[in-house]
Amino acid sequence: MREGCHGIVILLLFGMCVNSLGAFVGVNLGTDVSNLPSASDIVAILKSHQITHLRLYNADAQLLKALANSSIEVIVGVTNEEVLRIGESPAAAAAWVNKNVAAYLPGTNITAIAVGSEVLSTIPQVGPVLVPALYSLHKALVAANLNYLVKVSTPQSMDMIPRPFPPSTATFNASWNSTMYQLLQFLKNTKSYYMLNAYPYLGYTSGNGIFPLDYALFRSLPAIKQIVDPNTLFHYNSMFDAMVDATYYSIDAFNFSGIPVVVTETGWPWSGGANEPDATIQNAGTYVNNLIRRVSNDSGPPSQPTIPINTYIYELFNEDKRPGSVSEKNWGILFSNGSTVYPLDLASGRATANSSTVYCVAKHGADEDKLQDGLNWACGQGGANCAAIQQGRPCFLPNNITDHASYAYNDYYQKMHAGGGTCDFDGTATLTTIDPSHGSCIYTGSSNSSSGGGVSPPTALGPSSQLPGASSKLQVSSYQLLIWVIFSWALMVSLT
16 A cells, blocks of 8 residues: 555664664574473563564564564574475465564564574575575565565575685585575675574584684684784684684675675583583683673674674573583573573673763783783782682683773772873773673672672663664664654655
8 A cells, every 4th residue: 555655664764773773692592491481481581681682493473472562673483394395385485474474563573584594504405495485485575565674584504614714715615606696696685684603612612723712712812823814914803703704705705795794693502511621601601791792892803894793692591402412402591590501791782872981991802911910010009909800709700811900900990090090001901981890790980889899780682772782673863763753754745
C-alpha cells in the first residue's frame, strides 16, 4: 500500500543513524544446557547484564515471544538441517520467513538471519545450495517488505582461510572460489555483512607454539616478539585482529570492498581436559575482558581501521550436554542462574554521555618493562594506594601488568592531577572517559565510588541507552532525532 512508503523511508533513515554509532559486543545463546532457564528468565538475565545483542542458532518460538519489546537486537538462525530444503525451494524459504521472522516483527527486534553454521566447512555437501538459500530468504523478505530491517548472511569459520597469516596474503579455500564469489556478490548487492567465527583459542592450540599465548589473549608483547605482517609492516597486537584482517584480505582478493566483517562467534573455554592446559578460568576471563575492551574502542583491524568489529561472544551459558571434549562444554560466561563464571569487565565499553570524569590507564601494547617501572613508581614514590591490586583483593584479576598499572596510574592521577600530576608514565599511559571499573574493582573517580573499594557497578555487555556507541534501534542522539523529524516532515509535505 502506498501509505506505507513514507514510513519505510523514515525507518531507513533511522537505521542509517543507528548504524553510524559505535561497535557492540553481543552473545550467542546455545541451548544444550541441562538446567536451561525459561525463555522469560533468559530475557531477564540478558536485561540484568544490559546485553543488547543476541544470536540464536534457531528460531525458538518461546524465546522470540519473550524477547518482544525488550529492544534486544536478535539474529535468528536457519539450522544446518534446514539449509538444504530452503536452498532447493523458494516456497520453503518464504514459509520460513513468514513463520520465524514476519510473525514476530516489529515487537521482537530481529535484525538478521544467519543461514546455517559454518556450512561450507562442516557439511560441504550442502554447499552448492547455500547461496541459493540466501537469495530465496532475501526474496521472501522483500515480498514481506522486511528487507530494509533484516539482513541475510551465513557464518563461516576460519577454516575457509587455509593460511591466515600473514593476513595480507590470505585467500579463501580455492575449492570454494565459485561459491565464495557468489556469496560476496550477494552480500554486496544486499548491503549485508560477512559473518565470521574467529577463535584465537583454536588458532593458538593448533599452532604448535608458533604464536605466544599473550598474542591470543590480547596481552601486550615485548618489542622483540611483535607480530608483523612482512608485506604491509602492519603490527598485530592480537590474533583476533589478524583473523579479522585475513578475512578482509580474502574478500579483497575477489575485488570486493565495502563488505563489513562481523564476528558472530569468539570466546575462550574456562575448563578443559588434561590435554587442554590453556582452557582455564584465568585465560577465559582475560580473553573475554580484553575482547570487550578491544571491540569497545570502535576501531577496526590494521587494514580497515575505521570499520569497528561488532562481535558476539560464544557463549552465554555452558552447554554441558554438548558432545566432544571437556572444553566443548565450558565456553559460557554465565551460569544458568545468571551469575558470572569469572570476574567480568562488562563495563569497560561504557562511558556516560556527559561524563566529566577522566581516567588515566595504561596503553595497550605498551612496553612491559616500562609499565613495570611506572607501576613501581606509582605505588612507591608516587603515593598511589595499590592495596587493591594485591592477590586476593578486588583488582588483582585480571592478573597482568597492563591492568595493574592502569589501576596504579589512575589512583596516582586522581590524587595528584589537581596539583600538576600528569598521565604520562614515560609514554605508557593515556587518558580516557571510559570508566575502567569492573566487578568489585572500582577505580578512583568512578561515579560508583571515590575510594576505589565500593560495590560493583551495574554490568553491561554493550553500551546502555545513555551511552555513546549504543546501537539499539531505540537509542539515538537528539541531533539524529532532529534530523529524522525534519526529514519526515519534509517527506510528508512532499507527498501532500
